[in-house]
Amino acid sequence: MDLETLLNRILIAIGAILFVGALALIAAPGAASGLPFSNGVIFVIGALGALTGFGVVRRRLKGEVEETVTPNPERPAGNPMPGEDVDRMLYEMTHLRQGVNENREHLEDRLENLGVAVIRNREDCSVAEARAILEQGSWTDNEQAADFFAGERTAAEEAGLSGSLLSGTDDVAAFENQFRVTVEELIEVGDVDVSHTVEVDDGSDRSFLDRLLGRSAGDDEDEDEDDAVESNWNVSNSSIPTFDTTEPFEDVALQHTNRWLGVTAFALVAVGIGTLTFKPGLMLAGTVGIAYTIYARVSAVPRTEGLVVEREFDADEFEPGDLVEVTLSVRNESGSMLPVLRLVDAVPDSFVVTDGTPRLHTALQSGAQAQIEYTVRVERGEYEWPLLVVARDFSGGVERTSLVTPEAEMRVTPPLRITNDVPVRAQTTQYAGDVDTKQGGSGLEFHSVREYRPGDPMNRINWKQVANTGDLATIDFRQEKAATVTILFDTRQSAYISAGTDEPHAVDHSVHAASDVFGALYDQGNLVGIAAFDTVPCWYAPGAGSEHLENARVLFAQHPALSPRPPERQDHESQYIDPMTHVRRRLPSTSQIFMFTPLADDYAAEVARRLDSEGHLVTVISPDVTVDETVGQRLTRIERTARVRYLRERGIRVLNWDPDERLSLEIQKAQARWA
Amino acid sequence: MSFETDTDEMGAVEVTHSPARFSSVLATAAALLAVIVTGLFAPVSAPLGLFGLAGVAAGLFVFESERLTIAGTGIVFVAVLVCGIFADVPEILLFASLATIVSFDLGSNAFSVGRQLSDQTETQRGESVHAAATIFVGVVAAGLSYGIFLVPSGGLTIPALALLLLSALFLIWSIRQ
Numbered sequence: 001m002d003l004e005t006l007l008n009r010i011l012i013a014i015g016a017i018l019f020v021g022a023l024a025l026i027a028a029p030g031a032a033s034g035l036p037f038s039n040g041v042i043f044v045i046g047a048l049g050a051l052t053g054f055g056v057v058r059r060r061l062k063g064e065v066e067e068t069v070t071p072n073p074e075r076p077a078g079n080p081m082p083g084e085d086v087d088r089m090l091y092e093m094t095h096l097r098q099g100v101n102e103n104r105e106h107l108e109d110r111l112e113n114l115g116v117a118v119i120r121n122r123e124d125c126s127v128a129e130a131r132a133i134l135e136q137g138s139w140t141d142n143e144q145a146a147d148f149f150a151g152e153r154t155a156a157e158e159a160g161l162s163g164s165l166l167s168g169t170d171d172v173a174a175f176e177n178q179f180r181v182t183v184e185e186l187i188e189v190g191d192v193d194v195s196h197t198v199e200v201d202d203g204s205d206r207s208f209l210d211r212l213l214g215r216s217a218g219d220d221e222d223e224d225e226d227d228a229v230e231s232n233w234n235v236s237n238s239s240i241p242t243f244d245t246t247e248p249f250e251d252v253a254l255q256h257t258n259r260w261l262g263v264t265a266f267a268l269v270a271v272g273i274g275t276l277t278f279k280p281g282l283m284l285a286g287t288v289g290i291a292y293t294i295y296a297r298v299s300a301v302p303r304t305e306g307l308v309v310e311r312e313f314d315a316d317e318f319e320p321g322d323l324v325e326v327t328l329s330v331r332n333e334s335g336s337m338l339p340v341l342r343l344v345d346a347v348p349d350s351f352v353v354t355d356g357t358p359r360l361h362t363a364l365q366s367g368a369q370a371q372i373e374y375t376v377r378v379e380r381g382e383y384e385w386p387l388l389v390v391a392r393d394f395s396g397g398v399e400r401t402s403l404v405t406p407e408a409e410m411r412v413t414p415p416l417r418i419t420n421d422v423p424v425r426a427q428t429t430q431y432a433g434d435v436d437t438k439q440g441g442s443g444l445e446f447h448s449v450r451e452y453r454p455g456d457p458m459n460r461i462n463w464k465q466v467a468n469t470g471d472l473a474t475i476d477f478r479q480e481k482a483a484t485v486t487i488l489f490d491t492r493q494s495a496y497i498s499a500g501t502d503e504p505h506a507v508d509h510s511v512h513a514a515s516d517v518f519g520a521l522y523d524q525g526n527l528v529g530i531a532a533f534d535t536v537p538c539w540y541a542p543g544a545g546s547e548h549l550e551n552a553r554v555l556f557a558q559h560p561a562l563s564p565r566p567p568e569r570q571d572h573e574s575q576y577i578d579p580m581t582h583v584r585r586r587l588p589s590t591s592q593i594f595m596f597t598p599l600a601d602d603y604a605a606e607v608a609r610r611l612d613s614e615g616h617l618v619t620v621i622s623p624d625v626t627v628d629e630t631v632g633q634r635l636t637r638i639e640r641t642a643r644v645r646y647l648r649e650r651g652i653r654v655l656n657w658d659p660d661e662r663l664s665l666e667i668q669k670a671q672a673r674w675a
Numbered sequence: 676m677s678f679e680t681d682t683d684e685m686g687a688v689e690v691t692h693s694p695a696r697f698s699s700v701l702a703t704a705a706a707l708l709a710v711i712v713t714g715l716f717a718p719v720s721a722p723l724g725l726f727g728l729a730g731v732a733a734g735l736f737v738f739e740s741e742r743l744t745i746a747g748t749g750i751v752f753v754a755v756l757v758c759g760i761f762a763d764v765p766e767i768l769l770f771a772s773l774a775t776i777v778s779f780d781l782g783s784n785a786f787s788v789g790r791q792l793s794d795q796t797e798t799q800r801g802e803s804v805h806a807a808a809t810i811f812v813g814v815v816a817a818g819l820s821y822g823i824f825l826v827p828s829g830g831l832t833i834p835a836l837a838l839l840l841l842s843a844l845f846l847i848w849s850i851r852q
Contacts, residue, residue, distance in 0.1 A: 008849045015845030022842055025835035027826070057749060061742060065783070070791045072690045227739070229690040259783055262745070266752060266776055267843060273756055281765035282756065283839070284824050285772035290843045291816030292776055339804055342791050352687045359792045361695075361801030390791060394808040396784065502686055 046275025053268030060262030067257050068390050068401040070344045071238035074353035078231025079498045079505040079566065082600060082625060082640075086110075086632030090179070093172050100172060108148075111182060114635070115139075115149055117642040118190040121649075144178050145185035180631050187634060192641045194628040231501045234349055243346045245386055245403050249305055252401040259396050260296030263289060299398040302391035304341075306334020309387050311345075311408035318412040320380045320512060323354060328372040328387065328406075332364035339363050340392035345372060346403070350379035350564035352502075379564045380511065380557045383410045413557040414515035416549060419664040422520040423671045424483045425617040425653075427592045433482025433525040440476025447476040482525050483592055484542045487514050488611075489532040489562060490597030490604050492579060496566035497600055499625045499659075506598035508564055509623035509659045514596050515556050516663065517621070521594075522549055529591070532561040533579040533607065539586050580607055584614075593618045598625050600636070605643040612652050619653040621663075691794045694744075697802045698785035699735040702744075705778035706731045706751050709771040713758035716767050724754035731782060741786040748779040769821060773813045780809045 089103040112134070119130040119139055133139050137146030187194055234243050240252055267289030274282030307330055314325040328345055332338050345358035356374030364370060386403035424435050440447040442460070449462055452472035462473040491507050498505040504512075514530075521528045522544070529542030530552060538561035540552065556562060587593075593611050597604040599622045612618045622644065626637040647654050655670050657663060710724035730747025734740050755771045784805055788798050 011845050011849030015842045015849060018842030018845060019839065022835050022839040023823075060745060065787065067787060067791065072793070074688050074690050074793075076687050227691055227693070229692070257787075259787065260780075263776060263779065265749075266772060266779075269752075270756065270759075270772060271839075271843060274759065277760055279759050279763045280824070281763040281768040282759040284765045284820060285755065285759060285768040286843075287820035288769065288773045288776055288813060288817050290846070291812065291820070292780070294846065295812045295816075339808065340801060342788070342801065344792070354687060357688065357793065357795045357797070359796040361788055361792050361796060361798035363801055363804035394805075395812075396787070396805065 043276065046272045048272070049268045049275065050272030053265040053272060056262055056265040056268065060265070063258065063261055065257055065259050065261075066255055067259070067399055068253060069237075069239040070342070070388060070390065071234040071240070071346065072229045072232040073234055073345065073347035073349075073351075073358060075229050075232040076352045076502055077233055077349045077565070078501055079496050081499065081627060081633065082497045082598075083627075083630060083632030083634070083636035086635050087630050088632075090176055090631065094176050097172070104175060107179060111179070111186075111635070112149060114639055114642060115182075115186060117646065118186055118638070121642065121645050122189065140185045140189055142181060142185050145182040148178055148182040183631055183635050183638070186638050190638055190641065192638045194634060194637065232349075234346055240388065240401070240403070243386055243403065245405055248405050248407070250386075250403045250405075252403060254301065254398070254400045257392070257396060257399045260292065263292045263296060265289070267293060296395050296397045299393045299395065301398060302338050302340075302393055302400050303334035303336055304338065304389050304391045304400055304402050304404070306332060306336075307338075307389060307404055308333050309404045309406040311387075311406045313408070313410065318378050318410060319415050320378065320412055322378050322412070323375050324378050324410075325373065325375050326358070328358075329369055330360075330364070330372070330387070331369040332366055335366050337363070337365050338391055339394045340396060341370075342390040342392075343370075343372065344388040344390070345374075346385050346388050347376055348379075348381070348383050348385050350381065352377045378410070378412045379508065380412050380414055380562075381564060382558050383412070384408065411557065413553050414512070416515050416519035416522070416553055416556075418519040418523045419516045420520065420668070421524065422517050422594075422667060423619075423674060424485060424521065424524065424526060425592055425619065427590060427617045428481035428483045429527065429590055431482040431527070433480060435481055435483045435524075435526070436478045437481050439479045441479035443477030443480050445478045447478040449473050449475055482527060484527045484529070484588055484590055485521050486529045486531055486542060486587060486591045486593050487518060488583065488593050488595045489514065489530075489534075489538070490595070490607075491532045491534045491538075491561050491567075492603075493566050494600045495598050495604075497598060497625055499627050503625070504659075505566075506600070506623050506625045507562070507566075509625070510596035510598075510621075511556060511562050513621060513623070513657070513663045514594070517594060518552060518556075528552070530555060531583045531587070532559075533583055534561040534567065535579055536561040536567070537582045538562065539582065541586070542588065542591060580610075587616070589615065591616060595620045596622075598623055599640050599643045602643065605647055608647055608652055609650055612650060619655065620647060621655045621657055623657050623659045625659065688795065692789050693739055693794050694735050694782075694785035695788035695792075695798050695802055696785075696794075697799050698781045698788060698806065701806055702778045702781035702785060703728070703732050703735060705774045705781065706748065709751055709755060709774035709778065712767055712774070713755050713771045716764055717758035717762040719761050720754040720757040723757060724751055727751035727754060731778065735782060735785060741783065744782045744786070745779065748775060748782060751775050751778065765824060766821070769817050773817050777809055777813055781806055
């Protein structure tokens, strides 16, 4: 027994003795004469009570109720939108006055590299020439934009800059405006597709939040939904440390909620003022407050371990994107009543609830049962998730939080459906297959006629020529060989970007598309493998056979590198290991590459270029998740366009794929272009 | 496959966290009762009570601010105290303070339910059980203390009151953890 409980019990004992004394006095008023209470003492006690009461009120107004913060598992996970980093930097500079010099330097570098890329592409010149053009400012008519790249700033200007930053704000605002103007000019000069043009000089000031959410200043249509939850990560948006639990029942927290904090004030103030003014009615009124104070303290830990939870799905097999109806039934077998039950089904981050609510607030008597029904859009992976149970006693003074995990495993595997042909390039293996090669031999399509060599099969002898000239000749057909194709994913953290909170991110788009491409390639008789450049090594050597197909399905569904959740690591730049190392070491030299990447940074484009220069034929399939609302988003769109052009210049096939369109149609269109 | 399906019909449901409606309505009703009853017996307290009531209602329905709601309840209680000073009718004061505390509890419960669950959640059963428990406890406590109040013929003597007060203080301090 620690000191606090001892003190507590002593206080309770004294209080109880006084209470009994008071009852005795009420029953026998005559006995009071012997007690040492004058009116003055009573008065002081009354004033003391009232004062304590006001103190309690202050504490309540200042203090926080301690309760479990539940996640919002209905909402999609909030993946960043492309260009958010740029917008954040600008926001930091203009609104928070943080990192002004670093951010400015970074943004200038970035814009300069982009400018060089755009000019090179337009003028078809070397880097040095492009840089010269930029510095001269002859690339645009806009003076402000031309000024942006005009020469290095001198040391004096640097000093002047940091001086003025300390004093004023104009310089940063001017920089921001110039930055915007330059981005707009680059869009113009680089001929980049944007859905609308932006007036940069109008000075409309949008808040960072608005810009992050992609809203413009006058766009008030969803003003009412301002408090609606936009996105959710189960763990970071709740007070639960983790939802990964292997136990069927796990206690997370047991705490006093403090929700009755302040109710003593009703008692203290009423009784105090009642004593001061000699109004027994007020003292009587104060007793209700005392009663509730006691009620708040009479607490019992709710026996949630007696809850039996069952989760059922309306199907047995699931594919990504399926809408699954989930029925959750909760039965109270604890033998006692659970008066306050707040249930939140911790639907995995990658799932999105499309109908119903995975929550319930109820009270369950012993033996009673409640049901929750909702519909969820599932994503690839293997899942078993807990039900978050927040239970309280009658008064709500004690809160017990536990995770109950029913036995209901869900495995969502991509079907590897065959949609249509995928154009494979002419880099092949020795195995027979579907790809027409440039070599002559047995096959179907005519290749050439050559001189007969002993051993040539009789059915390939060109009998017409024999009849004409008497010389034996052999017809060669184009050999049909199988290709080795490695599907390579960019699954670094930077690839987990999406075009909006409700939209799937680029890795999801990539894996969905790749699972179709895989099926098609496999069906064409190619050897198909899977790899990802990420710090979690992902490598599945090209192969064939139904077992290979099945393994690939499982890998698409469960490999951590292809997970719908972004890795919790930082980008490769901070690490010594090049994420491509393990892939490059294992890649067969004859393998073609189908690379899925949103081309969100130069590294991805560089990987494609290097693989190409190592002799692999590379086809880049790039889901375009860039948007064009804010200046950062517009900047990333130009950057991505520049990367696509850079790769195409080097003869690398790039399929610039808008995820709203069907990939199979885009492939058909591209095939016509490539043929 | 999701990338080939129309995304419009697959959007996520909306989630908002306003105070739970049922408890909010009950809390406002309780505060209203307290204001009406005290206002009838001591019109002096009526403006103050209405002001507090406005705070409660605005905190629950307009600004969704728990602090405003609690402050509103506090002002309603001050109105009850004012009523007690000007019109010392024990039954009325007992009832009004009971209503105020019920309003306080249900108001804070509305916020708690709203935060932990959502507006779209079915919460009425849980809320009504909580409200019923609170009201039951309050009524029983008020009944008991009114019973004790009625027993001695001359009402409570000063020493008895002082002892009651002291015992209450000690109990409360022990309860403060």
